[in-house]
Amino acid sequence: MPPQRFEPESAKKVLPDLEKTGLIELLHKMLLVRRFEERLIRLAEEGPSFGHYHVYIGQETIGIPALAALRPTDLVFPTHRNHGYLLSRGADPGRLMAEILGKQTGLNGGKAGTLHASAPELGIPHTSAIVGGIVPIAAGAALAAQLKGSNQISVALFGDGATEEGATFEALNIASLWRVPVIFLCENNTEEALGAAAGGYPKSVTAATDLGSIARSVGVPAVVVDGTDTRAVFTAMSEAAERARTSGGPTFVEAKVVRWPGSNPLWPELPAGETELRFAWEPESAPEQLLRWYRDQDGLLRYLREMLGASLLDKDDAAEIDSDVRSQVEAAVRFARNSAYPTPDSAYLDVFAGQS
Amino acid sequence: MPPQRFEPESAKKVLPDLEKTGLIELLHKMLLVRRFEERLIRLAEEGPSFGHYHVYIGQETIGIPALAALRPTDLVFPTHRNHGYLLSRGADPGRLMAEILGKQTGLNGGKAGTLHASAPELGIPHTSAIVGGIVPIAAGAALAAQLKGSNQISVALFGDGATEEGATFEALNIASLWRVPVIFLCENNTEEALGAAAGGYPKSVTAATDLGSIARSVGVPAVVVDGTDTRAVFTAMSEAAERARTSGGPTFVEAKVVRWPGSNPLWPELPAGETELRFAWEPESAPEQLLRWYRDQDGLLRYLREMLGASLLDKDDAAEIDSDVRSQVEAAVRFARNSAYPTPDSAYLDVFAGQS
Amino acid sequence: MAKSATDVGVQQSPHQRGDRELTYAEALVEAIAELMKEDPDFLIIGSYVLGLGPMRALFDEVRHEYPKRVLDPPTAEIGFTGFGVGAAMNGLHVLVDLSTASFIFEAFPQVVNEAANASYMSGGRLAVPIVFHFLHGLRGGGAAQHSHSPQAMLWNTPGLQIMMPSSPADVRGMLPTAIKSGNPTVFVDHSKLMPVRGYVPALPKEIPLGVADIKRSGRDVTVVATSYSVQQSLSACKTLASEGIDTELVDPRTVVPLDRQTILESVAKTGRLVVVDETHRSCGIASEIAAIASEEILDALKVPIIRVTVPDVPVPFSPVLESELDTTPERIAAAVRYQMTRKQINRL
Amino acid sequence: MAKSATDVGVQQSPHQRGDRELTYAEALVEAIAELMKEDPDFLIIGSYVLGLGPMRALFDEVRHEYPKRVLDPPTAEIGFTGFGVGAAMNGLHVLVDLSTASFIFEAFPQVVNEAANASYMSGGRLAVPIVFHFLHGLRGGGAAQHSHSPQAMLWNTPGLQIMMPSSPADVRGMLPTAIKSGNPTVFVDHSKLMPVRGYVPALPKEIPLGVADIKRSGRDVTVVATSYSVQQSLSACKTLASEGIDTELVDPRTVVPLDRQTILESVAKTGRLVVVDETHRSCGIASEIAAIASEEILDALKVPIIRVTVPDVPVPFSPVLESELDTTPERIAAAVRYQMTRKQINRL
């Protein structure tokens, strides 16, 4: 039985129950992530290479509302597709960009790069680029919170591919047994992903037609939401957070999107330039090959469209926010480019904490 | 929700659909395994130690009918609790015993011991004592059978503990995706097992209340049977074998028993001497602390009782078979004891195949 | 750097100093119990710390006293080890017990690719105070799949401290250091050490990282050994002494960090080096010690180095075969004797 | 044992002999395609054999020609590696591609505790014809979690053959040997080797296990290097030659089995040894080579051994930091120069 094709339900309302300022902040963050990543792809094309990397385009409406449903003291643990969470938690775009370019001023002094950028002081202690690697770690952090009675919860952020790894299965089982306050947020972007056979990045290869059933098999309640529906993500995460905080134990949340076409090949690309805001209200203006994606499958534009429709802001406001984040991103690029590389000697520091 | 307690349904008929000789052969094998393992425990008590080991007492009615449902060319892959399968497939008890004692005449020249004894020529290529280790291997052997068109099927034999390992989960998923002809036979003996906290061997620690749901989550059909019901095991395995052989892909079979009390502590013991055949018809004659187990939970005695009830043999016949296997076991012990240890030099051979 | 056997007050007998004679297992449990009591953030995941032998019951008291902080996980090593890593990242001081060393392979990605790298990848901003504990080596009947000594592989992994006590006093003094070090530490025990008896100070002191211990001083040959092979070497030293060969036995105790100075000074003194270790020969602990000596003190060597290790052969089950591969006192003594009798390298 | 560069017919140019100039990636794919064609029992699980670089497209032809025998598995390394081990036990000849070397840790239990032990545990009655393939080392931006060189750990695991080609001709001749050897074999590639060009014989011959190759003969200093560090060493040798230092470069090609004789003969000739390797320093490949030399040929050494390795530091992301740790031609040349200028050990 082939899994049912995922397609966002465009009729649904997608604005979460938040004040207007909160709703605008979400949009601001979404656009910041979108512009940051678009710029990054151009940087990569210009060179020099900063190694294999992954962008968060097309998934902003998962991570951003998900993190908005948490408290600042809660911990989140990303995997390789991590830029969106860092920006969403308030990491300085310049320092993130500098990290990606390997500069001294980077979030991690250039040691992490894109794959491992983290921000312990923002509640992002560690990023693992090993598929499945972060899942038990996030759950273990929740165990610590529970034992310390710190009222923190912890969130594991990972892709559908991680559900293929046994480590994830083991973590689900243990989290269920020990009822730790963790949320497993699985971003399923495999719809329309290319397989390795097509020269692209692997789409997930699992016989599970419902990823939540893996979690449920070991007693972890699971829900699935449309990842382009900001409201649905926010609500599911708020409920899961509430359950975790009251020691109701773990929840598995699967958020589905149709993979952004630029994330389809092995190395990210901008198949047809940058996203234009007017694609939200004039979908026909989108480039032919991306028309469907921008019109029906891009959560960001969907969110913007509804904000406009609800008169929470007008097109000029949107353009202003966009121009704001664009300057932030340009400033970030300048900061990163102008920053120095670390001194070669610093390669030998930080192997152990508290020893350099 | 705590899992439902498992208790054999004593009213059910347990004789598989086999000719009388077949039924008697099963009994013969069950008794051989029982006597072999009882004798082994005594040997261990007498010393010298042959390391940590595991006996198959109380699970004869799983492995023996399960293997009887296969063809001789089919492959089976055991884990640490492996003596029963080897004997069932016709391994010489003397050579098995010699292997367990580390003698030159052992099945594997003394290199394997109890934990790794195997018999490639009997279709038992490899035994892994690593929990979860054998599961992907058995499935991979099935993949080879499929590619070669050999019409073989392959069986992974493992305990409930292996379902806690991610390796098992991964193997289930891949077997489902590639539809390989494998049966995952999970012997769940955790009922009444002691936990580590009670100084015994760990009972399985899983949040799954139904182990089959793990298999089902990745599309592997699963059934659960009473492991003291020889007929149920034989039927489930026959059906799974048929599905595998017609390329219907994998099946997960869970066979439940109540753990034999002598397997409860970390090191096996005979809590009240050997099994007596008359416990089958005079359960009150069983020692007090084992009365319930022998009366209600021992598949072997249950099978014997029904054989007697159906007049397929009488008590004297049973006693004769028993005395037969006892002499076989005594001969095995003598053979093993009288065998020489390998020469120290042979430690350096067999690191690579075909090179010594 | 190291204290030599002669510094530690041989004037007074251990008894006079108030030392207690304990087994290794008792000393280990005492250290754990103390840490449990002193540090409410100390968490243990896994509870076969003392192995499968009869000594294991000693651990039950700790387990029963602190049921919330001694957790029995499922057979899911990568999962529970990852839990430990995450708990350490969120401030607990964690000991993950993998029981038989061989099971660390199941958890390897978490040990070598998460815990070991985390501080570095963060740019020194994240501490991971976790101890990975296991029982390594030939244990009698463990055969190929349960007899591993993964510490050499772990030494090849930057970001892990590695401690290998060899006596009751050492384990008593080293475990607290491991837990308090604030960094990922591999703590290597051996089931054959568990019943070993020895004196433990009345008021145990923490033994710092990177301080070797000269377990016996001598002038003829330097033996460097770790973990249980220190006990095997001690026994060889006795035999050798009775033959008039005066062996110096250096126990690095921690290999990361390594007290190179004590090893090199000893070799400089004796000019003869035998390295004993239970890791397999190639790329083992002994290879590294030999390589260091060959780089740093080659000119002091009167004879080539000898390694006494477990050969590059999987561990066989049969007791006869297992002991053929073991680093027995006999093999150690034979190597030392050979170093004394072989032709010296001609030098000016 | 090894053929020296002078035996292989320098009379004729490669062109005259009909050799073809290929990239390493092309030679590797040619070998795979040939095996696929000749051996219906040859199965490949995993298909990032050529890594993530642009060369990877070369592999597509094989994949599309043999869809049933080139399988793309889920991201489930212990699972699909175990499938490979089981398929090999049932008679297929399997290549399991783990892509980035770091992912072998996920599969470690199957590699080091199943495949490596299986023949031995069976008493020599079971063959496991499987090849574990990966791309190791510093690849540019792989950072701590994607830059591993696990071959030293694997050399510490008895039961695995280990092959590390360093040129198009070597990979072309060695892969068929690995597959046909009938035993578990680790086949180590490096993404920086993929674009390296070199001559491959018109009719490629299998290169046997355990035969080193003298990549350059010289009389002053022996450099032993493996995998991509052979290419780095060749470049150092050129610079050194222009300075009048005549370096001999020995490439063991396989470390299990190891052609000790060729290495030791070279060291006996030059009296100076530099070991270059991309595994981390402690308990690395270079440690073992140094330890062997320190046991077997200490008296021939005019100066102490030097190892040029990746230091015991996780691999950092920043290009500046990554190259600081790399075994660059500059570091190699500096080590060789130092061996030529430092004070010789005084001998009679």
Ligand SMILES: Cc1ncc(C[n+]2csc(CCOP(=O)(O)OP(=O)(O)O)c2C)c(N)n1
């Ligand atoms: C253990 C491991 N195996 C393989 C990889 C290579 N890899 C990097 S990202 C990726 C795909 C991950 O897919 P998914 O988890 O769905 O995340 P997505 O990239 O789709 O967001 C793979 C296979 C890895 N990083 N770690």
Ligand SMILES: Cc1ncc(C[n+]2csc(CCOP(=O)(O)OP(=O)(O)O)c2C)c(N)n1
């Ligand atoms: C990877 C691994 N972890 C731990 C062990 C130790 N161990 C041996 S048997 C066993 C329990 C296995 O339980 P189960 O699979 O249910 O088999 P049973 O003994 O009950 O038949 C454990 C944990 C092991 N052998 N391998």
Ligand SMILES: [Mg+2]
């Ligand atoms: Mg995905």
Ligand SMILES: [Mg+2]
């Ligand atoms: Mg069980």
